[in-house]
Amino acid sequence: MNISIELYILIASLLLFFSLIVGKTGYRFGVPVLLLFIFIGFAAGHDGLGLEFSSPEVAQYIGVFALNIILFSGGMDTRFSQIKHVVFKGIVLATLGVLFTAIITGLFIYWITNNIIQSVTFSLLESLLLASVMSSTDSASVFAILRSRGLSLKENLRPLLELESGSNDPMAFMLTIVLIQFIQTPEISGWSVLLLFSKQLIFGALAGFVLGKLSVKMINKINLDNDALYSVLLLTVMFFLYGFTSFIGGNGYLAVYTGGLMIGNHRFVHKRSSLRFFDGLTWLFQIIMFLSLGLLVNPSELLPVAGVGILIGIFMIFISRPLSVFVSLLPFKNLTFKARVFTSWVGLRGAVPIIFATYPWISGLPHAKMMFNIVFFITILSLVVQGTTVSGMAHWLGLSLPVPPKRKLKEFDIEFSDEIKSAMCEITVNNEMLRNGSRVMDVSMPDQTLLVMVKRNRKYFIPRGNTQLEIGDSLLIITDNEEAMRETQRQLGVAPVK
Numbered sequence: 001m002n003i004s005i006e007l008y009i010l011i012a013s014l015l016l017f018f019s020l021i022v023g024k025t026g027y028r029f030g031v032p033v034l035l036l037f038i039f040i041g042f043a044a045g046h047d048g049l050g051l052e053f054s055s056p057e058v059a060q061y062i063g064v065f066a067l068n069i070i071l072f073s074g075g076m077d078t079r080f081s082q083i084k085h086v087v088f089k090g091i092v093l094a095t096l097g098v099l100f101t102a103i104i105t106g107l108f109i110y111w112i113t114n115n116i117i118q119s120v121t122f123s124l125l126e127s128l129l130l131a132s133v134m135s136s137t138d139s140a141s142v143f144a145i146l147r148s149r150g151l152s153l154k155e156n157l158r159p160l161l162e163l164e165s166g167s168n169d170p171m172a173f174m175l176t177i178v179l180i181q182f183i184q185t186p187e188i189s190g191w192s193v194l195l196l197f198s199k200q201l202i203f204g205a206l207a208g209f210v211l212g213k214l215s216v217k218m219i220n221k222i223n224l225d226n227d228a229l230y231s232v233l234l235l236t237v238m239f240f241l242y243g244f245t246s247f248i249g250g251n252g253y254l255a256v257y258t259g260g261l262m263i264g265n266h267r268f269v270h271k272r273s274s275l276r277f278f279d280g281l282t283w284l285f286q287i288i289m290f291l292s293l294g295l296l297v298n299p300s301e302l303l304p305v306a307g308v309g310i311l312i313g314i315f316m317i318f319i320s321r322p323l324s325v326f327v328s329l330l331p332f333k334n335l336t337f338k339a340r341v342f343t344s345w346v347g348l349r350g351a352v353p354i355i356f357a358t359y360p361w362i363s364g365l366p367h368a369k370m371m372f373n374i375v376f377f378i379t380i381l382s383l384v385v386q387g388t389t390v391s392g393m394a395h396w397l398g399l400s401l402p403v404p405p406k407r408k409l410k411e412f413d414i415e416f417s418d419e420i421k422s423a424m425c426e427i428t429v430n431n432e433m434l435r436n437g438s439r440v441m442d443v444s445m446p447d448q449t450l451l452v453m454v455k456r457n458r459k460y461f462i463p464r465g466n467t468q469l470e471i472g473d474s475l476l477i478i479t480d481n482e483e484a485m486r487e488t489q490r491q492l493g494v495a496p497v498k
Contacts, residue, residue, distance in 0.1 A: 071253055076275060137348055
């Protein structure tokens with residue numbers, strides 16, 4: 001069926017809009033929004049409304065673009081102060097943890113497909129390849145679930161999980177590429193594999209570190225006439241990081257995450273607006289990526305692999321992931337048993353394994369399409385079983401912390417940069433506040449507090465000491481810190497915003 005470009009744009013806009021509405025509804029019921037995006041793709045695809053999308057190459061291109069944006073944005077949002085106490089744990093989980101998961105799961109796949117499951121038989125290398133594709137936790141899923149729910153955790157678990165998910169994709173990618181080469185070229189030597197691994201890791205990390213540092217200096221020194229172009233410049237830097245590092249033989253994903261980490265932890269021009277730009281771009285590409293993957297797979301194709309998918313998925317959730325985590329974290333004695341259990345549980349699979357599963361498919365390997373369908377089925381299983389229970393598991397293990405209320409401004413569209421530690425809130429004038437008089441000088445406020453702006457009847461103005469306040473006025477209050485803000489609210493007789 002030939003569809004005009006105008007109709008394509010109309011359908012795409014409707015799918016995006018419907019995804020946003022469904023995602024908002026799903027969040028209220030604790031359903032991972034990324035899972036809902038996949039189901040919307042199912043509904044619009046061949047077995048649903050009939051939209052045809054059958055190109056793994058296009059899906060891979062979309063996935064590479066999306067993964068770059070997700071990793072870069074995740075790196076920029078990660079503070080050194082948060083990860084400095086967990087950096088070694090995160091690196092071990094992102095490397096050895098991924099390797100252990102691939103080996104343990106691969107051996108299990110080889111055993112069941114050669115002894116229990118009759119519908120498919122994988123060789124040892126094919127089993128290890130399938131396991132390697134699924135060996136990393138998905139950064140898009142972990143970031144989306146932890147950050148959208150504002151989950152606060154004890155023992156620095158949140159930065160650990162975000163660091164692991166943001167940095168373990170390169171290891172899984174390298175395992176996938178190496179095993180594809182092994183299957184296609186069995187005579188490849190072990191030394192060549194070791195050299196490839198070393199080159200990917202070293203070049204990827206160095207390129208991300210060096211180019212990230214240089215990028216900050218360039219952004220601060222370049223003088224662009226239009227402020228909006230700084231976000232475009234940062235996007236260009238991200239693509240250059242991936243393209244240049246891949247060109248010289250390094251791991252582009254590692255370079256992008258490391259570069260984002262370096263850039264996000266330094267001051268640069270228009271940082272706040274650039275971070276907001278990437279936050280929106282990340283969500284857009286997550287939606288596009290999951291929708292396209294949902295369109296690529298027909299639900300009817302998942303039924304034949306349901307049996308083997310359930311066995312492998314349950315094994316990964318309850319055996320190989322926990323074993324890998326506990327073995328990897330053995331040297332670290334300051335992590336409690338409950339923290340290790342929770343780390344094991346947040347082994348979420350998502351779009352990244354599905355994108356990696358397109359590489360064997362495009363390479364034309366035997367059983368590659370079946371591998372892709374198995375990975376897709378296990379991703380859905382992981383999001384349903386683990387994704388919906390992350391918060392509940394944290395509460396059950398006693399690892400969740402009270403989340404401080406977010407003070408959102410409604411009448412004043414103002415934000416501080418990360419370097420400014422002052423606190424800011426809105427207060428609506430009531431009778432209690434004016435008990436000593438209606439002038440600003442009559443209102444009792446601590447020394448560390450400043451009333452900087454008033455909104456009255458859609459008009460904004462800066463008050464003076466003799467300005468008359470009226471019931472219903474919105475006041476913008478700034479204090480030195482959160483403690484001073486709470487004291488101000490107490491003296492004014494206004495309950496803190498919840």
